[in-house]
Amino acid sequence: MKKITTKDSSITFYNEKVQDYYHSKSGAKEEAFEKHAKALNIYSKKNPVIFDVCFGLGYNTAAALDLIKGKAAIYCFENDIEILKKITEIDADFKSYNIIKKFIKNFLDNNIKIYEENNIKLVMIFGDARKKIKNIREKADFVFFDSFSPSKMPKMWTKEFFSDIREKMKQNSKLSTYSCAKFIRNNLKEAGFKVKDGPIIGRNSPGTIAINIK
Numbered sequence: 001m002k003k004i005t006t007k008d009s010s011i012t013f014y015n016e017k018v019q020d021y022y023h024s025k026s027g028a029k030e031e032a033f034e035k036h037a038k039a040l041n042i043y044s045k046k047n048p049v050i051f052d053v054c055f056g057l058g059y060n061t062a063a064a065l066d067l068i069k070g071k072a073a074i075y076c077f078e079n080d081i082e083i084l085k086k087i088t089e090i091d092a093d094f095k096s097y098n099i100i101k102k103f104i105k106n107f108l109d110n111n112i113k114i115y116e117e118n119n120i121k122l123v124m125i126f127g128d129a130r131k132k133i134k135n136i137r138e139k140a141d142f143v144f145f146d147s148f149s150p151s152k153m154p155k156m157w158t159k160e161f162f163s164d165i166r167e168k169m170k171q172n173s174k175l176s177t178y179s180c181a182k183f184i185r186n187n188l189k190e191a192g193f194k195v196k197d198g199p200i201i202g203r204n205s206p207g208t209i210a211i212n213i214k
């Protein structure tokens, strides 16, 4: 796991096994705010339920917590202890990162999966997100989909997984992802989503917003 400083001064890592970065080198913090939390207008919904699919360093959840004023529940899907351990070693520049750190420390030290503070509830769903999603009872208003890239981890970008995620989303809820690849958008469409361009941030091409119009 190699530590990298991205162009907005925020830290990310390179995973040697997967041979991929956890974030865009143009700015890890910027990516969390602009491609996910702000791109989905998460503050437009009262008491949102959010799924952070591929939690990693927790930047997308931290950005969401920085923007949300009231109550929120965030389900955090991750399957690698090593990246969670990194959270305890870094200081990321989000107002809410101390909440993320406490949540992860409780999970790593005592296997406590639920963290509650004021109006915020964070739930760790540890394991393969493709299996775990099927057992989630609550439905999401927003989904941050932030897998390693389609070329490095194609099994995460399938029609089947997108369908299983969509099953657990409310009507008119939205999913964000950084990829705009045609086959990814086709898989999203085949899973029943309507797709549109997300913001263009740090790359030449836009991300994707997938809307669950049932």
Ligand SMILES: C[S@@+](CC[C@H](N)C(=O)[O-])C[C@H]1O[C@@H](n2cnc3c(N)ncnc32)[C@H](O)[C@@H]1O
Residues within 6 Å of the ligand: 021, 022, 023, 032, 053, 054, 055, 056, 057, 058, 059, 060, 077, 078, 079, 080, 083, 127, 128, 129, 130, 146, 147, 148, 149
């Ligand atoms: C591109 S990184 C996500 C970056 C993250 N959003 C952040 O803010 O750091 C992809 C993450 O997906 C996790 N992952 C890979 N396969 C997974 C699976 N089958 N289920 C759950 N998480 C998985 C990896 O361990 C990694 O942390």
